[in-house]
Amino acid sequence: MRLLGAYFDQGLARWSPPGVAGGLYACFLELYSQPWSRFCGRWAARLPALIDEERRRRSAPEDSLRRSLDALGVPCEDAFEFLEATALALRGWAGMVRQLEERPDRVPARSRPAALMEFLAVRLLLERAALRHALGSERAPAPGPDARPAPAPTPEERAWVLFQIARLCGLTAARIASAPPGETAALETELAAFDDLARRRVLQAAYERRLRARLCDALSGRRPREPAGPPPVQAIFCLDEREESFRRHLEETAPEIETFGAAGFFGVAMYYQGATDVRPRPLCPVAVRPRHYVGEVKADPASVIARWRRARRRQSGRLGELRHRFDGTFLGGYVITTLAGPLSILPLVLRVVFPGLARRWLRALPLPGAPATRLLLDRRPEAPPAGAHYGYTKEEMASVVATLLKDLGVADRLAPVVVVAGHGSTSLNNPHAAAYDCGACGGGPGGPNARAFAQMANDPAVRELLARRGLAVPARTRFVGAMRNTSDNSVTFYDLDLLPPERREEFDRVAAIFARARRREAHERCRRFESFPLGGGHGAALAHVEARAQDLAQPRPELGHATNAFCVVGRRSRTRGLFLDRRAFLLSYDPTRDADLSALERALGAAVPVVAGISLEYYFSRVDPDGYGCGTKLPHNVASLLGVMNGTQSDLRPGLPRQMVEIHEPVRLFLVVECSPEDLERVLERLPSVRGLLDRRWLFAAALDPESGVLRLREASGYREWSPEAPVPRAAGDSAAWYAGRRDHLPIAEIVPPEGRP
């Protein structure tokens, strides 16, 4: 394990193992063939001899693996099972090795040859050495007999269960005494069949059904709600369920606004490199390998401020690097600790004891803001640092823009201002930061994608191409890229300096709406944080979430996707005005403008794997925090800059920490698609992976009829029409009227706008 960590290290250790270029297996042989490797532990007495044998054979890892299997006496037909068990014994590392092997493009810093085969070969060699030492031979001992079967229940135990049933069902002694002869036996057989597993399955199904029923009741036969009048502003968000509340608050603040949900990379799959980034990173769903590279540059790199900032950054970078390299060394560490050490009490006290004060001071410093930057979107001839092409051609841009606008069903009714908002999250002391960022951007912030999309859609040349394809973007329409921070609730708009001056005022009004909405949304989020008093106001709530994002000691900067349960693919009018409690992924899709179902196919094909992945990740991390989740965050230790382990030494931990899933309700995702059942089936035929998820019941689906609003559940035997079960609660005014004063999960409610408003 330690060798694995050192071998795949991304920049923590100063020394790298000798011979890393030859691969893990060669590196292992090289190191551990030395005679002193026997001192690694009691089990290692025979290790050097064994490795020496292997080394003299100069064999490939495959051969070594085969020989190990022979030596361990694993018959050929069990080999696969045996190897699988070997890999799963260290499932964190095995998974990481596999990932590094398959997607070297996603390796953070340094790529070293990775192969699961070599990993297994090394594991088996270690196993052989241990067996040789312990048993004197390498044959794996035959497994002992299975545990003895549980003893048959005594008559008292059998009677006790029946007694409880009788009490529950209100059976009297007389009734039992007069029961027909076979009845008691039948009852007992039935009880035996309904064992622990079956009981839990039924309970889980009931638990999930209860949640589904609420959404079904809320959606079926509901009158669609449209924005008040033609919208002056449209806003496109990620389909993320954390945007549900923001969109709701936006619509409550400004009823004329119209919002959409799309996969948060907005069709712009790219390798992105920010102006100050050292290396590009892919921003697109994990399954996609981007072909384009987009860089960001300073708008005016020669300006005084830009130069001053660069010089400052280089300085602090040099200092930081010296510290990082030398603080563990003999003399370097000596100088650092004696000179700088006592001074570090200052940042310690400021950052830990008075985090708010430090933030306010930093803000008050008269530092110039970050200088303006530009995206280099246009195709350039040179070879890109990553991907196949440097930038996009105008044709490609036009395709990206056209596809998204058509899929959302907004192409022919664009408002004067269209905000495209990606999202990301900031936090400190959080090795799981990527899990809070945008899932559709492969765990990266979606802001650059939104910005790139807006820039494409504003490009006159692109608009001309669009017009030629029959998609006329009104000359007045202006796209604005934005980034919403789901942790501190800030909204940053991009490229405002490029905004025509006469549109400035109009845009300021839009920004004001966003500013109001973000305060209100912060307030709704805070109801979930125990450390925020329930009676707090909007301003206090915003300050609270801002503090969380900047706090070193905060293991829960936000709650991430916790409580996600639904995914609704359809027009916003179907869900607008519903309080969905940040539980629903909302993907905009207009069935009336999609005759050939291509938009639906794209929507489901791109979104469902992402949201199902998120939903299942939360599901398993919640139900099995030690196997699939990573337990509590507190003892975590960042290993090799790749993952976390528990404490001193453990396997890499997969999944999500307890702090992220503790309020999650572990249910499988419920997907509602606004289309006819026939159309849904037709699209599913084309998407075998989504269909597989449904057929294996990793998610549930229903079709919402676009005209009648009738909801039909997809079941194994076919579609079944939903008949409403309970009235949907109504709350007058705004969302706060429904959630105020309550911390726990809330049922879906219809928020009825106050009188005088539509």
Added chain:
Amino acid sequence: MNPLLHDAILAALAAPAALLVLLALPSLWSRPWSERQAGLLIRAAFAAALAALAAAALAYAADPRARVVLRLGDWFSREGGFAFDLLIDGWSLAFAALAVGICGIVSSFSFRYLHREEGFHRYFMLLVAFVLGLELVALAGSIEALFAGWEILGLSSALLVAFFHDRPAPVENGFRVLTFYRIGDAAMLTAAVLLHHWAGSDSLSLLFSGDAGRLARLGDGPVLLIAVLILAAAAAKSALLPFSTWLPRAMEGPTPSSAVYYGALSIHAGCFLLLRASALVRSSTAACALTAAVGLTTAAYAAVVGRAQSDVKSRLCFASLTQVGIIVVEIALGWNVLAFVHMTGNICLRLLQFLSAPNILHDLRALENDRGAGLAASAEPPTPFARALYLFALERGFLDGMTALWVERPLERLVAGMERLDRRLCRVPLALVGGRDDA
């Protein structure tokens, strides 16, 4: 005796002690304080202890009669005496203030970090016990007080390593830490008894003051023996060689506890003991040389091993240990002020680094971006011993394996042998009374 000083010191000790009782009591009735109440209590107690120490420092500065001895009673005086004395001077006040301050910072961190965590109260009780122990160690004027503090320190450390007692690894490692601490405790107790035996009851003041005349009267042999025992006690507590193997294993608790114990305070407690006893150590050239050698090899060992560690916490703990080794060398050379400054620096720096250890991904990315280039590539260790050196570093000097081979196994054999002997001996009387041997 300055009454203000007297009261202030008492208050500084009473605050954590009272807090410990206050925190523990409601839990006995299964009605623990809410997190908010506990937070208020703990904040108040830390503030009180810090204020008391500040007042004591002022009083001491106004009237710096060095080595004020404060007597908290003379117990069992008929049997020769257990004295519970406190010894106030610049060192003790500075170290106590440092300890309370650092723990205050860490507890402030932990309120938010451990929010909603099972064991919230357990954690804070152990942390408060730790502060009490440290203060006792810092202020101790007699072996008895020192030993009490030393024990509280060790016990609370081991229990915090095993904080997540639902997993096997923390418990096992906590037990290992405790074992190593016990070796140190045994050495310390032996030293105390010997000192008592040879020098009488105000032994610690002798140990700490280094009255050259009286030390000379003891003779070279006894002084060397006591110095070596004190060094062993300090080595076990500060993870000096050959006890270094427990240090990386102690990183099992929640991050802030690892920070305060193994990055910062606990690991320096041994240094502080050496600092207090430096006069005694320095009165014997051999002891001096031995101390310097232990410090130097530890520093070299930790610096080499640290270079191959690929996880944040191990990397940090070896970085810290390197400096601890150097501090020990400084003490052996008699540079006490430098050693104390160095110690303070190491404590504060490592604490900050430990607390922000989970932030390393964020920090390093920012660092790379600032530099405008990736981090310098890690290099292979210098030839010609590259392979051997690397394996040595990666396997942490084989200390674990060698302990297992050459200490644990012989011990196990010895114990097993004794058990066999025991049974055989028991069989004789059993046979005599005609009983059956069920074993």
